[in-house]
Amino acid sequence: MPRFAANLTMMFNEVAFPQRFAAAAAAGFKAVEFLFPYDHSPAEVAALLQENQLQNVLFNLPPGDWAAGERGIACLPGRAEEFRAGVARGIEYALAMGTPRLHMMAGLVPAGADMAMHREQYLSNLRHAAEELGKHGLMLLLEPINGRDMPGYFLSGQAQAHALREESGATNVKVQMDFYHAQIVEGDLAMTLKQHVDGIGHVQIASVPSRNEPDDGEVNYPYLFALLDELGYDGWIGCEYRPRGRTEDGLAWLKAAQGVQS
Numbered sequence: 001m002p003r004f005a006a007n008l009t010m011m012f013n014e015v016a017f018p019q020r021f022a023a024a025a026a027a028g029f030k031a032v033e034f035l036f037p038y039d040h041s042p043a044e045v046a047a048l049l050q051e052n053q054l055q056n057v058l059f060n061l062p063p064g065d066w067a068a069g070e071r072g073i074a075c076l077p078g079r080a081e082e083f084r085a086g087v088a089r090g091i092e093y094a095l096a097m098g099t100p101r102l103h104m105m106a107g108l109v110p111a112g113a114d115m116a117m118h119r120e121q122y123l124s125n126l127r128h129a130a131e132e133l134g135k136h137g138l139m140l141l142l143e144p145i146n147g148r149d150m151p152g153y154f155l156s157g158q159a160q161a162h163a164l165r166e167e168s169g170a171t172n173v174k175v176q177m178d179f180y181h182a183q184i185v186e187g188d189l190a191m192t193l194k195q196h197v198d199g200i201g202h203v204q205i206a207s208v209p210s211r212n213e214p215d216d217g218e219v220n221y222p223y224l225f226a227l228l229d230e231l232g233y234d235g236w237i238g239c240e241y242r243p244r245g246r247t248e249d250g251l252a253w254l255k256a257a258q259g260v261q262s
Contacts (some may be wrong), residue, residue, distance in 0.1 A: 005055075030054065037093055071145075075118040076118070101174075104125070139172050179206075222257070
């Protein structure tokens with residue numbers, strides 16, 4: 001049976017971030033994920049997890065200047081020192097919170113840029129991050145993101161991500177397969193999942209095209225949940241969607257997926 005983690009960046013926005021932990025626990029979640037914990041101290045977030053008996057399964061390494069529009073710096077030449085400092089900071093949080101995996105955002109490539117140069121920088125930073133995380137038994141994740149939501153993002157396709165994972169030579173690098181992004185970019189979700197399941201370290205969901213609860217739109221999630229079970233995927237499924245209204249009012253899909261009678 002699939003295991004679901006609430007994404008506290010997108011869900012339970014009715015309350016401030018520190019209160020979302022209790023809200024997720026009250027809704028029945030045993031695990032959470034979020035984009036960034038860095039507005040709070042490692043000890044503060046760890047305490048919120050412990051108080052609410054939640055596991056944090058994922059967050060992102062520092063993305064550069066998010067407010068200014070940056071979406072990661074891993075592929076950006078000239079930012080290696082900043083990237084390495086971000087890796088160290090992410091590890092500090094992960095160890096404090098008991099988080100087993102971190103996602104490395106790739107960054108935006110300017111139009112007309114030398115893609116080979118950006119790819120070389122990305123691989124260099126990827127190998128450094130994997131080595132540093134590996135010292136602590138942590139997994140590094142790479143996530144392709146669709147160009148409609150994030151134009152110019154360096155990493156967009158599942159095959160591209162798995163090729164970079166393999167080229168890195170690091171055993172603790174996996175791909176984060178967000179079905180929302182993958183459906184927009186390439187579709188053929190079931191066959192892509194079957195092809196790459198051994199290299200997938202985390203899954204995320206949302207309806208397509210609206211990015212709301214995974215209970216409508218063009219993706220058949222009950223089928224994919226059953227397929228994940230059939231393929232032996234034992235990781236978490238992150239609920240990275242924007243609720244249509246109050247988060248708790250839109251969780252009928254979760255009860256159905258877990259076989260809970262209402």
